[in-house]
Amino acid sequence: MTNSRCYVLAAGGTGGHMVPAAALAAELIARGHHVALVSDDRGVRFPGLFDNIETHVLPAGRLAGGPIGYLKAMAKMMAGRSMARRLYKELRPAAVIGFGGYPAMPALLAAFRAGIPTIVHEQNAVLGRVNRFVAGKVDAIATSYEDVERLKPGWAAKTHLVGNPVREAVLALRDRPYPILEEDGIFRVLVTGGSQGATVLSQVVPDGLALLPVHFRRRLQVTHQARIEDIDAVRAKYQAHGIPADLSTYIADMPEALAWAHVVIARAGASTISELTAAGRPAILVPLPSATDDHQTANAREITAAGGARTIPQRAFTAPELAKQIQKLGLDTQGLENAAARARSCGRPHAVRDLADLVESIHAPTAPIHVRRAAMQGGRPAYA
Template identity: 35%
Template sequence: MRPPRLCWGRRQPAVPNSNSTPTNRLRRVLFAGGGTGGHVFMAVALAQELKRRDPGCEVLFVGTRQGLEARLVEPLGFRLETVKIGGLNRVEVTKAVVTLARLPFTVLQGARIADRFSPSVIVGVGGYSSGPVVLGGKLAGYPSILIEPNAYPGLANRLLARWVDGAAVAFEEAAGRFGAKARLTGIPIRREFFSINSAVADDGALRLLVFGGSQGSRPINTLMCEAIKWLPEARVEIVHQTGKADHERVKSAYSELGRKADVVEFIHEMPQLFARSDLIVSRAGASTVAELTAAARPCILIPFPEAADDHQRRNALALEKRHAAVVLEQAKTTGKELAETILRLADNREELRQMSAASKQLARPDSVEKILDLMSEVAASEANESHG
């Protein structure tokens, strides 16, 4: 039995005719969620492909003012609306209570936004706003799917599993949580990552990119500040994305050692930086891993040890098992050990090329297409049911 839905003032979607293609069934798409780059860029990848295929498709993002979407979405040409909601994981009790008290209002806000926009489908991409907006839209009668990039779904997606019409999962382990609604698709990432030249430079200084996710990682920053003592400029060129909070501290550490490097708060054109890098040091979030494999970049992964259900360590070990990455544990790694690992790879370009080839085998270039197909099927099924 399908969950009940509360439909008020809803504009009925058009029934697709027999000549309609999967893309033109998606006249209006609402992406709910954000917060971190991983969530935002999954939605951006899908939105850009929708607009590429059908310039007339209307796209709306719904997130929060505090999330990365507030900085990224509108400059990319998409409309953004915001809701008020916070997180529940690893927050003070008082903040959690405020979030729980606000939740019903955010669900109602999501329903009203959905009614104004009348989407063909709502796509939940994770983050604070995803759950309440997807639920609100579903209660208002609009079809919805979730994107689950991790092997073990988060709490919000587990709770929403019975309500949504479909789920795009990246790992078979996650499929069981959604039953027949699950579709194994991979993780949607921007097209540019797949067009990167995977060649590793034969000689010269190793081009190293260091980043800890869209918000930066203080532990990785600290490791690199120590590691640069053993990384001569002649052997390693560094681009280091620190995040806003840690930028001045890291920049000062490089400066005090007289070490030249490109130290930045945030990287807007990540595909271009990937293309210029021989080796990447990063966390192991699902979207990051998908981008690394799409670009066939050799990498040193330092998983975030407090990630929910330890999913970053699982992601990292999956790559290491296939010889596509080297994994270092944050708590057991010193700056000197990180430097030694970087220099070992800098001196063995053949190993880097083998890692690149192994990484490329793990890429899912059809992930965006598969998710768009699922979105279209859900939208068409709901439209036919509404007019049946």
């Protein structure tokens, strides 16, 4: 067992940043270490992820809004950096690990100033803006994909492919078989737009499913996560089409929803892709076109190339196109099972272990940083 150390995890307040940070926190705590989280107001209140972990809020501005907005953001980040340095004098962290998002910036800047080892983890297939800004100075870069855009060749020696950690309950689905789809049996569809839902899915999916042949439509059972402003209209559509559907604005037990589903219709955020590939579920992906650097399209490439998903650009995501793709999947039971296996082949089930290994290795400056490569198949008051 390693000596107990303190690690600070710094992450933006969205699910894409917070879920892998929570997975790493659980692993490090299981190894006997102390973990503290630095984030924004959203992050420290993220439901169910950091309930028993020391959390701190630091001010951080978003680098946008022209020169005046940029100056205001920098002023907030410098204030956050000063607060982080005071925090580090108390905690004495062995390393600071950033997961992206602007709230991670002041924590990393303070670590640079204090000479504390640093790592960034990139969940997407395009290096995010904050990670891109600090990548030249950090001690190691952990990636979720073999090919990551905006990653400079000069950083190759300190770049490690580990994958994107997922919750243990999702990872456990790898040991459960893909649900048997009997001929003329119930065909179960899960629709999710991520933590905030997606209006385009609510607009298109009910009408697309309604275009399926009657004998197929009668087999459908849908679980659909929708935005609160969309949910009544979506419910009315499913009722008008005679399609059984359970609707909610938040799916509390996503692992069980994934275990239940034969196919998933979703955005292509980092957490979604990592959970699909961990569980082995075929998908129809509709990348968010306004995502920074179009990173969702990049996220979808690996699983799509492997045959585990079909990607439809949002401009082409229409009811007829969705009906066509669903029918192709649903009428070929063996093909659907093959797609599930191909999605599973893209998973990196040891991501949290490999990331934790990298974190534990980072404070031995005289030793080379090493991490096992994942196989291709596989409450303290806030400082405010």
